[in-house]
Amino acid sequence: MSSIGYTNDAPPTVKTAVAYALSALGARWCDYAATGAAPRFRATPAALLEKARWVEAFATLKKEHGFDLLLDHSAVDYPDRTPRFTVVAVVENSTTHDVLLLKTRVADGEACPSLTPLFRSADWAERETYDMFGIPFEGHPELTRIYMPQDYDGWPLRKDFPMEGHLKFRD
Amino acid sequence: MADSAATADVVSATGSTEGGFLLSTLQSMVNWCRKNSVWPLPLGLSCCGIEFMATACSRYDMSRFGMEVARFSPRQADLLLVAGTLTYKMAQVMTRLYDQMAEPRWVIAMGACASSGGMFRSYPVVQGIDEFIPVDFYIPGCPPRPDAVLNCLLQLQKKIERDRSYRLALDAGDAPVAKGGLVAVSGRGEMAAPALAQAADRYVEGARPKAGVETGTPPVRQR
Known part of the structure; x- marks a missing residue:
């Protein structure tokens, strides 16, 4: 399972109002001290959310706390974990330049709520995540593959995808 | 004459x-x-495309062999020169270009990527364009020098000369x-x-060799 510890207390760099709003939505904050990683690689405060609260959390951050810029939106495959995938999104407050990383977990074949209605920049990012991991995004306006051909067989960034010799796709 | x-x-x-x-x-x-009026259709997909440009420009000058009229319409070309890394998505485009070319037509796989996928042994990259279309010549190199391209084009002229x-x-x-x-x-x-x-x-009796397969002649080698 995860090597990261989780606590209910937000890191000191997170503003109190933000920490309070996210904690009210059931967020648990990542405690990177347990990993032993150098702090400079773990400078971004990160929180884990329930999937049901995913969109709500971003809506609150955007509308009430000024986190109006979606920097990144992707996923990680942990084949040993249940649920298997961790969806990650990074938002920034473009005025104060505070950055927050939020994650949620989805199982194989399970849909993740889409952030595209909130952030236009989530559109292609979610299509990429769908293309590479096969995670469907519920509420996305046009969820099709973005890099691979539409009839490509498989999800290339899943850990069980073969490193080489994938020749199932033939024209 | x-x-x-x-x-x-x-x-x-x-x-x-x-x-x-x-x-x-x-x-x-x-x-x-x-053979003295080959119209290439350069499909420049990466760095090999730049080397092809060098081959076409004045220093190496492909026009010495009547090949300088590069056309970007498959209808007007008879040599498809695939120069660079071909992805599966682009392979659909390449196949369509090839299908649109009128006979007789020839294909050159320029460089390691077009010939075999090169160093990209991964999910989006076609492991050699001969997965999709028949290839007349493979040019080794990453990318090949213009000399090697010219050598291949001369070999192509010899092949056209032998056509029966x-x-x-x-x-x-x-x-x-x-x-x-x-x-x-x-x-x-x-x-x-x-x-x-x-x-x-x-003119030996027998079936025409399979389209695009060079028989009896080793692949073009770099000196």
């Missing part, structure tokens, strides 16, 4: 070009025209070619005989 390839089959009946005439086969004349599709079509009886056009030697047979005999030797 100083070209060595054409003269192999061409006999001047009078010994001079003035007021005389030439004896040859339609096939060798057509081949001679085709007209004769094979005639032999098969489904000739799209006017039969009278093939041999124009009646009356002056004596002088033309050696060249004709030489030409006949090359």
